[in-house]
Amino acid sequence: MKRTNHALVIGGTGMLAGVCVDLACEGYSVSVIGRTQLKFKGLQSGSPPNSIFPLITDCDGDAVFREIEKAIKERGPFNLIVSWTQNYSTLERICEMNIGDKPFRLFHIKGSRRYFEDEPIRIPSQCIYRKVFLGFVVEDVGSRWLTHEEIVNGVIKQITIDEAEGIIGQIHPYEARPIY
Template sequence: MKHALIIGGTGMLMDVSKWLIQQSAYTSVIARNREKLNRLQSAGSTANVDLVSQDYKNTEALREIIQNAIANYGAIDTVVAWVHGDAPQAIPAILDEISSRQKAVYNFFHIKGSSYHLKSIQSQVSTPENCQYRDIQLGFVAEGNTSRWLNHKEIAEGVITAIKNSKKRMVIGQLEPWEKRP
């Protein structure tokens, strides 16, 4: 990978961010929490990393950060985005900004929680021609008569596997039976 962009990669995706930093010539990380960004910075080599503290709900600031990342570090080939539903304009803005600023094809790994309905999300997201959209949905783990949510390690390993395999759709854990969710 040449240039990876991670949005929301300092919480449960911290290990994904660390892995992408090792795999990419350059990595841009946008996170809402400065303290968590500092933990990522102190976790290892960040010589080829741009860490930006910005709430992705501020769409214009998000667009500007992406513009600067492409201008300074080149075309983005991998995007990992964990964006909560309270920022409905963030994903379209990310896709639009990257696709309008580069001709190079890129993989967009969209991470979502278990309660998202894939068809409704896909109808809201217009995928540009140079974008290979990848859906990663987080589920739960059934253990005997009980169930639990995925832990950070399981989530990170699943997302890394999805990136390596570049599957169009991947569920980490399980989504069914729905009534067995924790």
């Protein structure tokens, strides 16, 4: 299968691993930022051949930008970025580096607290910015945080429906959220 779409997933070896596999199965070349080679082996074994490309680095410092530059050079600009990072300045710079002739979508995954109080983010004009907030689930005996499976399914749904803002789980009433 010739892969013409290129996705970047920041935080893709943890709770967003299933998003990486889904995108790879949909025909994307998926560049994934993660910290250790070991976690990439599971991602690659669950995906079509030559679809997952590890960028082994923290999301801080110049190493991440070298890896991004290399990924863009090898597979072209990103059509889609899915990011679970609190480092907005790094995310802004990654978006600025993603120069192409077509718009791209950024799905910025955020914790529920950011729904109520968030920092601004600067994005280039060719970026279609989407916010996805992770909430919680209220059950008979109280509340709990979302499972990785619920997060993955919710993020995939948000990518599919492509709305400006989405919530996975619930955010209200905020005082019903689980205690850490």
